[in-house]
Amino acid sequence: MNVRTFCLGILALGDATGYEIRKMVSQGPFSFFSEASFGSIYPALARLTEEGLVECREEAQSKRPDKKIYRLTSAGRAALEAALQNDPGPDRTRSDFLAALLFAECVAPERIPAMVASRIAQHRTQIAALEEIADDPDLSPAARFVIEYGLQSLKAARDYLESHADGLARELAGARPAAE
Amino acid sequence: MNVRTFCLGILALGDATGYEIRKMVSQGPFSFFSEASFGSIYPALARLTEEGLVECREEAQSKRPDKKIYRLTSAGRAALEAALQNDPGPDRTRSDFLAALLFAECVAPERIPAMVASRIAQHRTQIAALEEIADDPDLSPAARFVIEYGLQSLKAARDYLESHADGLARELAGARPAAE
DNA sequence: TTCGACACTATCGAGTCGATATATCATTCC
DNA sequence: GGAATGATATATCGACTCGATAGTGTCGAA
Numbered sequence: 001m002n003v004r005t006f007c008l009g010i011l012a013l014g015d016a017t018g019y020e021i022r023k024m025v026s027q028g029p030f031s032f033f034s035e036a037s038f039g040s041i042y043p044a045l046a047r048l049t050e051e052g053l054v055e056c057r058e059e060a061q062s063k064r065p066d067k068k069i070y071r072l073t074s075a076g077r078a079a080l081e082a083a084l085q086n087d088p089g090p091d092r093t094r095s096d097f098l099a100a101l102l103f104a105e106c107v108a109p110e111r112i113p114a115m116v117a118s119r120i121a122q123h124r125t126q127i128a129a130l131e132e133i134a135d136d137p138d139l140s141p142a143a144r145f146v147i148e149y150g151l152q153s154l155k156a157a158r159d160y161l162e163s164h165a166d167g168l169a170r171e172l173a174g175a176r177p178a179a180e
Numbered sequence: 181m182n183v184r185t186f187c188l189g190i191l192a193l194g195d196a197t198g199y200e201i202r203k204m205v206s207q208g209p210f211s212f213f214s215e216a217s218f219g220s221i222y223p224a225l226a227r228l229t230e231e232g233l234v235e236c237r238e239e240a241q242s243k244r245p246d247k248k249i250y251r252l253t254s255a256g257r258a259a260l261e262a263a264l265q266n267d268p269g270p271d272r273t274r275s276d277f278l279a280a281l282l283f284a285e286c287v288a289p290e291r292i293p294a295m296v297a298s299r300i301a302q303h304r305t306q307i308a309a310l311e312e313i314a315d316d317p318d319l320s321p322a323a324r325f326v327i328e329y330g331l332q333s334l335k336a337a338r339d340y341l342e343s344h345a346d347g348l349a350r351e352l353a354g355a356r357p358a359a360e
Numbered sequence: 361t362t363c364g365a366c367a368c369t370a371t372c373g374a375g376t377c378g379a380t381a382t383a384t385c386a387t388t389c390c
Numbered sequence: 391g392g393a394a395t396g397a398t399a400t401a402t403c404g405a406c407t408c409g410a411t412a413g414t415g416t417c418g419a420a
Contacts, residue, residue: 001276003407009283019368029282033275040407042370067368081287087298088276090306095213096181096268098326102209103189105322107261112322118267126270141351142285142292146278149340156336160329171321182375199399220376222401247399 001088003040004048008080011054011072018042018068029133029143032126032150033091045070053079109172116165123158127151181268183220184228188260191234191252198222198248209313209323212306212330213271225250233259285352293349296341303338307331 001009010021010030018041025036045068048054053076059067072080097119104112134147190201190210198221205216225248228234233256239247252260277299284292314327 001279006279009279009287012283012286017368018370030279033273033278035272035274035408037408037410038370039372039409043406077287080283084280084284084288084291087295088280090302091273091275091277092215093213093271093273093330094215095271097271098213098329099181099186099189099210100264100268101322101326103192103260104264105320106192107189107257108264111264115267122270140285141348142281145344145348146281148344149278149337150273152340153333153337157329157333160332164325164328168321168325184375197399198401203398215377217377217379218401219378219403223375 001083003036003044005080005083006034006036007041007044007048007070008053008072008076008083011070012077012080015069015071017070018045021045029139029147032130032154033146048076052076105172112172113165113169116161116168120158120161120165123154123161127154127158130154181263183216183224185260185263186214186216187221187224187228187250188233188252188256188263191250192257192260195249195251197250198225201225209319209327212310212334213326228256232256289352292352293345296345296348300338300341300345303334303341307334307338310334 006025007021010016010024016024018038021041022036022038024030025034025041045054045056049056049070053073054070055073056068056070059069097115100115101112104115130147130151134144134151139147186205187201190196190204196204198218201221202216202218204210205214205221225234225236229236229250233253234250235253236248236250239249277295280295281292284295310327310331314324314331319327
């Protein structure tokens with residue numbers, strides 16, 4: 001799914017500005033499984049407007065810069081439906097942490113325990129943020145499902161780190177006892 | 181972590197051709213948390229060679245196209261160590277599936293149960309593939325740790341889908357009973 | 361009163377993806 | 391026997407996306 005389709009989808013949930021779309025992607029219920037920067041959102045919205053899939057009404061505000069509020073057209077809704085027909089590609093996880101672990105093992109193994117500890121903390125923060133979102137009683141069934149899904153896999157990852165960090169440290173230490 | 185650093189890291193584990201790097205990224209122990217296409221690997225290797233961080237020896241093969249085997253130089257190893265100093269950014273999961281679920285809810289809710297079912301199948305396949313890799317007794321401690329980590333979070337996701345798919349379907353059906 | 365956070369727009373260069381091209385051999389299937 | 395497929399291996403190109411940056415104004419806090 002490209003940013004284009006993503007914008008269509010978010011606008012299907014309600015009108016929004018580019019700024020709001022960005023906020024949903026980076027903080028809202030979408031935050032843990034998607035990314036999109038202004039550099040892709042604004043051009044996407046511009047092109048979608050050209051093609052008549054979204055409409056834009058400009059709202060001049062006296063106190064702030066103009067708002068451009070985008071709204072899905074019926075052509076846009078049809079395009080979104082079409083895009084949802086083909087089944088979504090596989091999930092892709094990008095983890096610099098795991099990559100760094102593998103590389104560190106052969107370049108700087110002494111750093112590994114600290115890396116794992118720091119990652120556990122990050123996981124806890126992320127879980128807390130998601131749990132806060134999950135508290136909202138107004139979530140739609142699908143939104144709740146998605147958030148719980150993320151929470152479960154995040155917690156599994158955290159639990160794994162917490163219960164196996166020491167084991168890894170021991171193995172690493174054991175493999176190169178001369179280093180100490 | 182960019183493809184550049186990624187190549188350095190993989191070469192730290194052993195000499196390789198561009199093709200082999202690609203295979204490790206798309207199939208090996210790296211497959212579930214990283215991606216990189218030829219379009220980024222080859223330019224990265226070329227630049228790394230220019231900069232003296234990797235060396236390339238060409239091996240003319242009679243029956244196949246020439247192999248360009250890349251090897252990390254000591255400068256390359258130093259660069260990798262430096263890159264591993266700054267702690268890795270947060271993990272990012274990109275899930276078109278979850279996005280599609282949220283969008284489908286308001287555009288084509290009747291498709292959701294099929295989408296979930298298809299995703300469960302995909303998860304099982306992915307888990308089986310990872311378990312096969314995990315069977316290798318020669319895995320280094322860190323590699324085993326990384327694979328187990330992936331396996332745990334993948335299984336948690338699968339379990340969640342398996343045990344909550346029906347609930348979601350029921351809620352969806354309940355919310356729009358007139359559709360049936 | 362200056363500082364930073366927020367709301368809102370937008371662009372640019374560098375990096376990356378996905379498709380495609382080229383070529384040879386091995387295997388498999390009809 | 392021959393055709394199709396797929397693995398090994400190289401590499402490029404256009405389109406897309408990221409991350410940084412820039413501008414402009416409000417508001418609250420230090």
